[in-house]
Amino acid sequence: MMKINRNSLHFKIILVIVSVLIVFILFFIEDLRLTKEAMERMEQAKVESAIQSNIPSIADAIYFGFEKPIEDIGNMLLAENSNILAILIKTSSGKKYLFKKGKNPFKEKMDNANYKTFYIEKDNKKLGEVEIVYKLILSRQHFNEYRKSAFMFAILIILSIIIAMRYLYKRIKSLNILAEKLRNFDLHNIKMIESPDNYYEVKHITHAVNKLLERINDYARNLKTVNKTLLRNKKRLMDAQRIAQMASWTYWPHTKQVEVSREFYRILEIDARIKNLSIKTILNSIHSDDRNFFINTLKASIDKGSRFDFIHKVVTSRGKIKYLHTEGRVRKFKDAPTEVMGVSMDVTEEIEAKLKAEHMAFHDPLTNLLNRRAFLEKIDFLTKLAKRHKQMLAVLFLDLDNFKFVNDSYGHSVGDELLIKVANILKESIRETDLIARIGGDEFVIVLTDVKDADSAEQIGKNILNLITRNFVIKHHSCTVTASLGIALYPNDATEPETLLQYADAAMYEAKKLGKNRYQFFNSSIRLRLNEHLQIIEEIKEALKTEDQIRLYFQPQIDLSTGKVRGAEVLTRWMHPKKGLIFPNSYIPVIESSSLMAEYDRYVLKMSFKQLYKWSKEKRVKWTLGINLSAQQFNDKSLVDNLKELLKQYPIDPSLIELEITETLQMEDVETSIRMLHEIKNLGFKVSIDDFGTGYSSLSYLKRLPFDVIKIDREFIKDIHQDSEDIIIVKLMIQIAKTLEKEVVAEGPDMEEHIKILEALSCDYAQGYYYSKAIEAKEFEAYAESKK
Numbered sequence: 001m002m003k004i005n006r007n008s009l010h011f012k013i014i015l016v017i018v019s020v021l022i023v024f025i026l027f028f029i030e031d032l033r034l035t036k037e038a039m040e041r042m043e044q045a046k047v048e049s050a051i052q053s054n055i056p057s058i059a060d061a062i063y064f065g066f067e068k069p070i071e072d073i074g075n076m077l078l079a080e081n082s083n084i085l086a087i088l089i090k091t092s093s094g095k096k097y098l099f100k101k102g103k104n105p106f107k108e109k110m111d112n113a114n115y116k117t118f119y120i121e122k123d124n125k126k127l128g129e130v131e132i133v134y135k136l137i138l139s140r141q142h143f144n145e146y147r148k149s150a151f152m153f154a155i156l157i158i159l160s161i162i163i164a165m166r167y168l169y170k171r172i173k174s175l176n177i178l179a180e181k182l183r184n185f186d187l188h189n190i191k192m193i194e195s196p197d198n199y200y201e202v203k204h205i206t207h208a209v210n211k212l213l214e215r216i217n218d219y220a221r222n223l224k225t226v227n228k229t230l231l232r233n234k235k236r237l238m239d240a241q242r243i244a245q246m247a248s249w250t251y252w253p254h255t256k257q258v259e260v261s262r263e264f265y266r267i268l269e270i271d272a273r274i275k276n277l278s279i280k281t282i283l284n285s286i287h288s289d290d291r292n293f294f295i296n297t298l299k300a301s302i303d304k305g306s307r308f309d310f311i312h313k314v315v316t317s318r319g320k321i322k323y324l325h326t327e328g329r330v331r332k333f334k335d336a337p338t339e340v341m342g343v344s345m346d347v348t349e350e351i352e353a354k355l356k357a358e359h360m361a362f363h364d365p366l367t368n369l370l371n372r373r374a375f376l377e378k379i380d381f382l383t384k385l386a387k388r389h390k391q392m393l394a395v396l397f398l399d400l401d402n403f404k405f406v407n408d409s410y411g412h413s414v415g416d417e418l419l420i421k422v423a424n425i426l427k428e429s430i431r432e433t434d435l436i437a438r439i440g441g442d443e444f445v446i447v448l449t450d451v452k453d454a455d456s457a458e459q460i461g462k463n464i465l466n467l468i469t470r471n472f473v474i475k476h477h478s479c480t481v482t483a484s485l486g487i488a489l490y491p492n493d494a495t496e497p498e499t500l501l502q503y504a505d506a507a508m509y510e511a512k513k514l515g516k517n518r519y520q521f522f523n524s525s526i527r528l529r530l531n532e533h534l535q536i537i538e539e540i541k542e543a544l545k546t547e548d549q550i551r552l553y554f555q556p557q558i559d560l561s562t563g564k565v566r567g568a569e570v571l572t573r574w575m576h577p578k579k580g581l582i583f584p585n586s587y588i589p590v591i592e593s594s595s596l597m598a599e600y601d602r603y604v605l606k607m608s609f610k611q612l613y614k615w616s617k618e619k620r621v622k623w624t625l626g627i628n629l630s631a632q633q634f635n636d637k638s639l640v641d642n643l644k645e646l647l648k649q650y651p652i653d654p655s656l657i658e659l660e661i662t663e664t665l666q667m668e669d670v671e672t673s674i675r676m677l678h679e680i681k682n683l684g685f686k687v688s689i690d691d692f693g694t695g696y697s698s699l700s701y702l703k704r705l706p707f708d709v710i711k712i713d714r715e716f717i718k719d720i721h722q723d724s725e726d727i728i729i730v731k732l733m734i735q736i737a738k739t740l741e742k743e744v745v746a747e748g749p750d751m752e753e754h755i756k757i758l759e760a761l762s763c764d765y766a767q768g769y770y771y772s773k774a775i776e777a778k779e780f781e782a783y784a785e786s787k788k
Contacts, residue, residue, distance in 0.1 A: 006556040011075055013168050014077035028154050031545045039139035044114065047083050047134050051118055058130065059122040060093050085113060091120075091128040099277050105133040178206060217312050247404055251279065251340040253302055258282060267318035267324070267346050287313035287321065294326075302340060305332040310350040311347065323351040364438040367423035368418055375437035379447055379497040379732045382435065383490055386449070394448040394457035397504035398426075398464065401440035401482045410477045417474045418481065425467050430460075445501065454489060454521065461485050461519040469517065469624055482517035491521045515564030539576070540591055546601050549575050552607050553774035557626070557745060557767045557782060560759050565784040569660070569767060571774045592630065601633040606646060606651045611777060612651035612657070623784065626658040626688060626711075626745075640679045647683070654684030658709055662690050688745070692733060710737045714748025714768070721753035729759050738762070 054073050063067035074087050078101065086100035098104070105113060113133050120128040203575060247264035251257070258279045265272045268285050270283040286294045292310040301308040309327040316322060319416055328342025362374035379395070386393050400422065406557065419442065426436055426444055435447035446464070451457050465483055472479045486507030494500045503522040506529075511520035520526075544548035552570035574582040591597050608627050615621055633639060647654060661673075677687055688709035712733050720726045730746070737744045746758050749768035771784055 009559055013172070014165065017165055021158065021161055024157060024637070025154070028150060032147055032150060036139070038145045038397055039143050043083065043136045043139040047081060047132075048116060048118075050077060050081055051087075051130060051132055055118055055120055055130065058089060058737040059127055060119045062120060062127045063122050067095075081134070084132055085110070085135060086133045088131040089120075089128065090131070092126060096722065105227040147657070153172070174527070175205070178209070182209065186380060226549070234342045242405075246343055246345040248341075248343050249282075249320070251342075253337050253340065254552045257339075264344070267316075267322065267344070268314060269318050269320065276328050285314050285316070287315055289313060298340070302330050302337045303329045305337060306337075308342070311351065322346055322348045324439075333726055349670075367420055367438050369423055369427075370435070370437035372439040373436065375435070375439060375445060376501075377496055378435050378437075379500070382447055383451060383495065383497055383500075386490060387495070389450075391449070393500075394451045394454075394460075395488045395490070395504040396448065396461055396464070397486040397488075397501070397508040398444045398446065398468075398483050399440075399508050399512070400442040400468075401484055401512070403481075406479050406481075410475070410479070414474050414477055414479070416481055417643055418472055421472055421474075422468060422481070422483075425465065426677050429464050429467055445504070447639075451489070454492075454750050457487055457489065458519070458521075461487055465517070465519060484511040484516050485519035486511055486522065502530070503527070528575050536587050536590045537594050540574075540596060540600065543574065544599060547607070548614060549577070549605075550600075550603060551575055551776065552604070552611060553776060554780040555767055555774040556772045556780065556787075557624070557765045558787070560755070560763055560766055563787060565623065565787045566765055567626065567656070568776075568780060569626040570604065570628070573774075574603060592632075595632075598630045598636050601628075601630050602642060604628075605642070608657070609646045609650040609652065615781075616652055616656075619781065621784070622653065623687075624656050624658055626660050628660045628690065634673075634676065639676070640683070643680065643683055643685065657689045658686040660688045660690040660711065674704060681706045691747075707742065709743045709745060709766075711745045711747055712763075717746050717748045717758075717768070718750075720757050721751065727757065727761075730758075730763075734761050734763055 010207045054077060058070055058073055061067070061073070070089055074089060078084055078087055078512050085097070085102070086105050088098050088106055090096050098106075102658075103110075110133065113135050116132050118130045118132075118133070119126060120130060122781055141703075247261050247267050249258060249260040249264055251259075256279055258277060259700050260277055260282075262272065264270075264277075265274075270277070278548040283291065283295065293310075297310055300306075307327070307329045310327050312322060314322050314324055323346075324344040325347045326342055326344040331339050331341065346535070362371060363369065364371045382393060400418075402743065403415065403418075406418060419438070423436075423438065423444070426446065430436060430446060430448070435449070439445055441494075448457055448460060465485055468481060470481065472481060472725050486504045486509070488494065488500050488507060489504035490500055493503050497646050503526070506526050507520045507522040510526050511518050514520065527587045551573050553571045553573055556568050557566045558564070559566045572584055574584075574587055576582050578762060591600055605627060608625050612623070612625050615623060629639075636642075661677075680687060687706065688711055689705075689707050689709045691713040692710045693717060710733065712730060716726050716730050716733070720730060734744050743764045745765040745767055746754075746763050747767050749755055749758060749770045753772060755766060755770060773784065
């Protein structure tokens with residue numbers, strides 16, 4: 001006989017059927033009980049109802065003293081109700097009337113008989129009582145017949161269940177046979193399964209199983225193909241990992257085993273013949289600086305079942321240090337870590353490049369000294385340290401004298417080499433605890449820590465100047481170098497780093513004013529002058545917020561061939577609300593040394609565009625305006641965008657604007673200058689080279705520069721009437737301009753002889769006091785009208 005498993009469908013069906021059968025039997029027994037009680041209650045009610053209906057008649061007979069009606073009623077009840085065995089009527093006066101069938105049941109109690117007493121009342125007065133004895137005959141007969149029928153029905157139900165169980169057993173047995181066939185199925189020799197019987201359900205399941213087997217067979221064939229593809233992909237992955245320098249690895253915490261890819265061997269330079277690397281070997285390859293961090297991070301990720309992502313150093317088997325970017329995740333089952341999967345990418349080149357970039361972000365690329373940003377961070381720390389230990393610091397601001405001459409005369413490569421040599425001298429002249437930085441072109445700052453007094457700082461300053469003042473031979477060029485040095489003391493002069501640097505810078509400029517090649521301590525007179533400069537800067541800031549303080553003045557430019565006004569150069573004056581009119585030489589040098597110069601230039605540009613737009617609309621004239629660009633503005637990346645915005649705001653002919661740059665300005669970075677000038681030219685503006693002849697430009701550079709006008713500096717014009725060499729120089733400049741098809745403006749003619757000579761030399765335009773000084777807009781309009 002087949003063994004039945006408690007989890008099988010067969011067992012559960014039997015369990016359900018037995019449960020239903022038990023419920024049915026219990027229901028059947030309860031139904032018999034309830035039916036019997038119902039039948040008995042009905043028959044009992046019938047008997048008692050017959051007695052109850054005759055009580056009033058008996059009461060009337062007793063009340064009036066009639067005995068005959070009482071006897072008639074008693075006999076009638078006894079005759080008409082086969083259930084009643086005896087009736088006993090008692091009156092309150094003590095009389096009794098007995099009616100019975102056979103033995104007197106009132107004397108001897110009868111089994112299976114019911115006794116019942118009814119009270120006789122009239123007008124709420126008790127007259128007697130009726131006692132009856134009766135048996136339930138009919139209900140027992142009917143109940144016995146009902147019980148026989150119910151038992152027959154129950155037997156029929158049980159037989160049906162047995163037959164159903166037999167049927168289900170056979171069907172389930174067929175399913176078990178099918179399961180046994182599947183259990184013994186040979187995957188290497190797939191054959192279709194025959195149905196154990198012909199029942200639809202079993203055949204349907206067998207058909208579905210065969211379909212599944214067909215799919216499994218197809219899947220097996222596909223799996224072989226996939227396995228071949230996986231092998232190929234694995235090889236490609238290994239190649240990709242080698243190219244990307246990425247190694248994969250898996251670690252099983254419960255067994256402490258680790259499996260790594262081939263690239264892992266290559267990255268760590270481990271002999272590929274070594275198999276089954278241990279976790280200890282891998283951990284030993286982690287750099288000692290990062291080993292604890294690596295272990296703790298990995299352990300925390302395993303405990304939490306979280307991802308991990310970090311960069312660490314490793315030491316290869318050949319002793320080479322590499323940087324790896326390791327990331328991965330932990331797999332868990334029932335809150336327990338099962339395996340750790342990760343990848344480690346060789347990012348050595350990237351990290352070294354990043355470290356180099358960070359180094360460059362805080363170091364001067366030429367001299368490898370700290371730059372301004374790093375210097376300010378370091379000096380902030382040093383001042384706090386000095387404050388804690390109550391020490392003195394000295395800030396030495398050093399600037400090479402006439403360094404621009406070296407750049408212009410011998411080229412930037414010689415200038416760079418000179419800066420490197422000076423930087424090396426400075427590094428050798430200070431202590432390890434001191435600080436040195438290059439914060440500008442030829443500007444160096446030194447912080448002397450734990451200075452005893454001002455005399456100590458002075459002695460070190462003298463020593464530095466003596467070491468630098470020498471003749472350097474660089475690329476066969478002899479460069480004699482001196483320097484100017486400014487000294488500010490902490491906490492005597494200031495306590496804030498920026499202020500100390502500013503004071504040392506101001507002292508350095510004072511040393512240059514006093515003749516260069518010397519040192520100068522910051523003092524009260526420098527402080528006063530510096531405060532005046534700061535006040536000027538603040539007042540200029542306020543002045544730029546209005547349009548009535550910084551005013552435009554226009555110095556006319558005359559066409560020498562016609563005598564008419566060509567246009568003007570834009571100059572500025574400051575109408576101070578308290579001091580009155582102030583000329584540029586009193587405030588321009590101050591704002592040139594601050595970041596305010598760019599804002600000042602933008603203001604002048606905007607007001608010039610506005611004025612030219614007004615003239616174009618009201619006067620319908622085409623006067624040109626020459627507008628100077630400072631070094632700050634020319635190097636401002638937003639210059640071109642600013643010009644575009646001004647053209648939108650004031651739609652004028654851009655060819656009427658000549659943007660003037662000094663020769664020395666554009667020569668400092670030729671390639672950048674050329675790109676910037678081409679962008680300006682593409683917008684339609686003209687470009688002029690101001691102060692031409694004062695720099696050291698080569699003709700090859702001039703040929704490449706996209707300019708339109710050359711302005712000859714007044715230094716070559718002022719003595720032209722009495723110096724033949726100046727005539728020759730000016731003539732050559734004009735000839736160069738004509739050869740390059742450029743226009744020429746001579747600056748500074750202030751007498752008629754100058755004009756005649758310039759006309760003879762075919763100069764195009766002149767601008768100087770001979771014609772007019774710089775005048776306001778209304779005066780310029782009148783002057784231009786007079787020259788028509």
